[in-house]
Amino acid sequence: MNRKPKMTPYTLKNFQTQFPDDASCLEWLKNYLYPEGIFCKNCEQVTKHHRVASRPSYSCDHCGHHVHPTAGTIFHKSPTPLTIWFYAIYLMASTRCGVSAKQIQRETGVTYKTAWRMFKQIRSMLVEDGDPFGGKGGKPVEMDETYIGGKRRNGSKGRTDATDKIKTPVFGIVERKGRVVAYVTPNVKKETIMGVIKERVLPSSMVFTDDYCIYDDLGRHRNEYQHNRIRHSEKVYVVGDTHTNTIEGFWSLIKRGSVASTTT
Numbered sequence: 001m002n003r004k005p006k007m008t009p010y011t012l013k014n015f016q017t018q019f020p021d022d023a024s025c026l027e028w029l030k031n032y033l034y035p036e037g038i039f040c041k042n043c044e045q046v047t048k049h050h051r052v053a054s055r056p057s058y059s060c061d062h063c064g065h066h067v068h069p070t071a072g073t074i075f076h077k078s079p080t081p082l083t084i085w086f087y088a089i090y091l092m093a094s095t096r097c098g099v100s101a102k103q104i105q106r107e108t109g110v111t112y113k114t115a116w117r118m119f120k121q122i123r124s125m126l127v128e129d130g131d132p133f134g135g136k137g138g139k140p141v142e143m144d145e146t147y148i149g150g151k152r153r154n155g156s157k158g159r160t161d162a163t164d165k166i167k168t169p170v171f172g173i174v175e176r177k178g179r180v181v182a183y184v185t186p187n188v189k190k191e192t193i194m195g196v197i198k199e200r201v202l203p204s205s206m207v208f209t210d211d212y213c214i215y216d217d218l219g220r221h222r223n224e225y226q227h228n229r230i231r232h233s234e235k236v237y238v239v240g241d242t243h244t245n246t247i248e249g250f251w252s253l254i255k256r257g258s259v260a261s262t263t264t
Helices: 012-018 022-033 082-094 101-108 112-124 190-200 213-220 245-261
Strands: 049-052 057-060 141-149 167-175 180-184 205-210 225-230
Touching: 012 082, 022 049, 022 082, 082 101, 082 112, 101 112, 141 190, 141 245, 167 190, 167 245, 180 245, 190 213, 205 213, 213 225
Parallel strands: 141 205, 205 225
Antiparallel strands: 049 057, 141 167, 167 180
């Protein structure tokens, strides 16, 4: 019987050993971008390159042509040291509940403006591809909508309409044990949400939602979707495998990170 190899955790000590300085970060980036060696445009072949001491670049041993591994990356022309960039990436990749820009500021000592820019740039590299969700035999899909932002007028709670500009409506789709996407939408009306669903979710998908009325049409498209609902309005949250706990857990992480990023 074949067993999966045991996964060894990548600790902070491992990170500090692998990336003790900017030179080691640049060397890693160079090896990642050019695994077969650097192709010199002047020599028109892969040639040996040596590190230039005075700048973050490598020079061809034959013609002296310079190659900058940071060009075209999120590190391009950034005055922030690569060690700080790499540490911020390590934090965002290794923290299960998410990391805010404010935490990056505290951990690295950069200004909040720099931390926020790094946060946005790193997040931009984590964008999922546009492949559709679900499909016949595919992973079950959960959907839900939420609101992110400040307090509502008069301290009201729950869903609201499109005239309430204090909170931003967001619609999310998640595959169980798979990908997740979230969209800022102008509202959470049926026609808006159904347009997103038809674009991103394949026919014959097994779909789980709550009993909000915007999902009524999913049940009328039996040839397109297999739709199961959990009746939150009746205080029911799980019936067998019918639930929306996955997407709600995602919202919890997003809101926790959003609050943390605005905390001073």
